[in-house]
Amino acid sequence: MRxxxxxxxxxxxxxxxxxxxxxxxxxxxxxxxxIFVSAASAWxxxxxxxxxxxRLPPRAEHRIRDEISAGGFRELAVTWDHGLAVRELAGxxxxxxxxxxxxxxxxEGLTIVTNDRAIRRYSVDVLW
Numbered sequence: 595m596r597x598x599x600x601x602x603x604x605x606x607x608x609x610x611x612x613x614x615x616x617x618x619x620x621x622x623x624x625x626x627x628x629i630f631v632s633a634a635s636a637w638x639x640x641x642x643x644x645x646x647x648x649r650l651p652p653r654a655e656h657r658i659r660d661e662i663s664a665g666g667f668r669e670l671a672v673t674w675d676h677g678l679a680v681r682e683l684a685g686x687x688x689x690x691x692x693x694x695x696x697x698x699x700x701x702e703g704l705t706i707v708t709n710d711r712a713i714r715r716y717s718v719d720v721l722w
Contacts, residue, residue, distance in 0.1 A: 595627045600708035601635040608661045618707050621721050629667040638691040
Protein backbone atom coordinates (compact mmCIF):
# COMPACT_ATOMS: atom_id res chain seq x y z
CA MET A 595 0.00 0.00 0.00
CA ARG A 596 1.11 3.55 -0.72
CA UNK A 597 0.32 5.85 2.20
CA UNK A 598 0.31 9.64 2.44
CA UNK A 599 0.55 10.89 6.01
CA UNK A 600 -1.71 13.75 7.01
CA UNK A 601 0.27 16.29 9.03
CA UNK A 602 -1.21 15.27 12.36
CA UNK A 603 -0.49 11.59 11.61
CA UNK A 604 3.13 12.46 10.86
CA UNK A 605 3.47 14.50 14.05
CA UNK A 606 1.80 11.83 16.17
CA UNK A 607 4.07 9.18 14.64
CA UNK A 608 7.26 11.15 15.31
CA UNK A 609 6.20 12.21 18.80
CA UNK A 610 4.88 8.71 19.65
CA UNK A 611 1.52 10.24 20.51
CA UNK A 612 -1.14 7.74 21.64
CA UNK A 613 -3.74 9.55 19.51
CA UNK A 614 -2.29 7.76 16.47
CA UNK A 615 -4.58 4.76 15.98
CA UNK A 616 -3.17 1.25 16.23
CA UNK A 617 -4.25 0.56 12.65
CA UNK A 618 -2.48 3.68 11.36
CA UNK A 619 0.63 2.79 13.37
CA UNK A 620 0.69 -0.73 11.88
CA UNK A 621 0.29 0.73 8.39
CA UNK A 622 3.24 3.08 8.88
CA UNK A 623 5.38 0.31 10.41
CA UNK A 624 4.64 -2.25 7.70
CA UNK A 625 7.74 -2.69 5.57
CA UNK A 626 5.57 -3.62 2.59
CA UNK A 627 4.02 -0.12 2.54
CA UNK A 628 5.57 2.95 0.95
CA ILE A 629 5.12 6.04 3.11
CA PHE A 630 4.89 9.52 1.59
CA VAL A 631 5.16 12.86 3.38
CA SER A 632 4.00 15.92 1.48
CA ALA A 633 5.91 19.18 1.31
CA ALA A 634 2.52 20.67 2.21
CA SER A 635 2.96 19.22 5.70
CA ALA A 636 6.24 21.09 6.19
CA TRP A 637 4.47 24.25 5.04
CA UNK A 638 1.58 23.60 7.45
CA UNK A 639 3.89 22.95 10.42
CA UNK A 640 5.93 26.07 9.69
CA UNK A 641 2.92 28.37 9.31
CA UNK A 642 0.95 27.04 12.26
CA UNK A 643 4.00 27.03 14.56
CA UNK A 644 4.85 30.61 13.56
CA UNK A 645 1.28 31.72 14.32
CA UNK A 646 1.26 29.93 17.67
CA UNK A 647 -1.48 27.52 16.54
CA UNK A 648 0.84 24.54 16.84
CA ARG A 649 3.10 23.96 19.82
CA LEU A 650 5.89 21.49 19.35
CA PRO A 651 8.54 20.20 21.72
CA PRO A 652 12.01 21.74 21.29
CA ARG A 653 13.76 20.65 18.10
CA ALA A 654 10.65 18.79 16.89
CA GLU A 655 11.17 20.05 13.34
CA HIS A 656 14.59 18.35 13.33
CA ARG A 657 13.11 15.16 14.77
CA ILE A 658 10.51 15.16 12.00
CA ARG A 659 13.21 15.57 9.35
CA ASP A 660 15.30 12.80 10.95
CA GLU A 661 12.33 10.43 11.16
CA ILE A 662 11.43 11.02 7.52
CA SER A 663 14.98 10.04 6.62
CA ALA A 664 15.41 7.18 9.08
CA GLY A 665 11.99 5.72 8.29
CA GLY A 666 12.68 5.67 4.57
CA PHE A 667 9.66 7.89 3.97
CA ARG A 668 9.45 9.48 0.55
CA GLU A 669 9.04 13.21 0.23
CA LEU A 670 6.23 14.25 -2.09
CA ALA A 671 6.76 17.59 -3.76
CA VAL A 672 3.85 19.87 -4.50
CA THR A 673 3.47 20.16 -8.25
CA TRP A 674 1.56 22.54 -10.46
CA ASP A 675 -0.92 19.75 -11.22
CA HIS A 676 -1.50 19.15 -7.50
CA GLY A 677 -2.25 22.82 -7.04
CA LEU A 678 -4.67 22.92 -9.95
CA ALA A 679 -6.45 19.77 -8.76
CA VAL A 680 -7.49 21.59 -5.57
CA ARG A 681 -9.88 23.62 -7.74
CA GLU A 682 -11.90 20.45 -8.40
CA LEU A 683 -12.57 19.87 -4.69
CA ALA A 684 -15.98 21.12 -3.77
CA GLY A 685 -17.31 20.35 -0.36
CA UNK A 686 -16.77 20.59 3.33
CA UNK A 687 -13.05 21.08 3.77
CA UNK A 688 -11.85 24.67 4.07
CA UNK A 689 -8.32 23.87 5.28
CA UNK A 690 -5.99 24.60 2.34
CA UNK A 691 -3.36 22.14 3.57
CA UNK A 692 -5.82 19.27 3.74
CA UNK A 693 -7.31 20.18 0.38
CA UNK A 694 -3.84 19.92 -1.13
CA UNK A 695 -3.26 16.52 0.51
CA UNK A 696 -6.59 15.31 -0.89
CA UNK A 697 -5.59 16.48 -4.38
CA UNK A 698 -2.21 14.77 -4.06
CA UNK A 699 -3.85 11.57 -2.87
CA UNK A 700 -6.19 11.53 -5.85
CA UNK A 701 -3.56 12.31 -8.47
CA GLU A 702 -0.90 9.99 -7.07
CA GLY A 703 -3.21 7.12 -6.07
CA LEU A 704 -2.31 7.29 -2.37
CA THR A 705 -4.24 6.29 0.74
CA ILE A 706 -4.33 9.11 3.30
CA VAL A 707 -3.50 8.25 6.90
CA THR A 708 -5.78 10.64 8.78
CA ASN A 709 -8.23 11.00 11.61
CA ASP A 710 -9.91 13.94 9.85
CA ARG A 711 -13.55 13.05 9.25
CA ALA A 712 -13.99 15.77 6.61
CA ILE A 713 -11.34 14.13 4.40
CA ARG A 714 -13.38 10.91 4.44
CA ARG A 715 -16.15 12.77 2.56
CA TYR A 716 -13.98 12.98 -0.55
CA SER A 717 -13.29 10.19 -3.02
CA VAL A 718 -10.02 9.11 -1.44
CA ASP A 719 -8.94 6.00 0.43
CA VAL A 720 -8.38 6.61 4.13
CA LEU A 721 -6.52 4.52 6.70
CA TRP A 722 -7.17 5.13 10.36
